[in-house]
Amino acid sequence: MTEGMKTIIYPVKDLARAKALYSELLGVEPVMDEAYYVGFRVGGQDIGLDPHGHSKGMTGPVGFWHVDDIRSAVSALLGAGAEAVQDIQDVGGGKLTAIVKDSDGNTIGLIQAA
Template identity: 70%
Template sequence: MTDGLKTIIYPVKDLDRAKALFTALLGTEPYADEPYYVGFKDAGQDVGLDPNGHARGMTGPVPYWHVADIRETLAALLAAGAEPLQDVQDVGGGKLIAFVKDADGNLVGITQDPPA
């Protein structure tokens, strides 16, 4: 059902400070550097900084599981009792994301890559 856990997004209040911290931590410049998102790649892992994350209900880092069919997976998570926090959204180039909260308050993200 999943292609693994390959992305983690951190909600940040000060994008410039967070970018400096992760640049120092990872020893590399971001591959994406926009006012709405900064993204790094490290050992096959995507690490993103989202300055709008807190406003969308992110209370901490959100792991994103890569799935083949995001709508099917989201429906299954909701049927299993998850609370929707962000419905499926295209974040550019056909990449889809959504996230939910489980019964313990943990945030779970899912993402679907654009068709090849």
């Protein structure tokens, strides 16, 4: 079902300030630097900053599991008791994301590559 958790996205309010902090913390410059998302790659791990994350229901960092078929993954998780937080959406270039939460309120992100 999954290829593993390869992405962690942080909801941020001040993207420029967060970008400066994470650039310093990670010791690298962003591989993607847009007004809607800043992304870093360190050792095969993607770290993202989302200035719209809070409005999408993110209350803290969310680990995203990379899946081959996001629709079947979301369906399976909902069938196993998860609750939808963010419906499947195209975040650019055909990449799809969704967020669900488990019965304890823990968020689970899913990403399907383009």
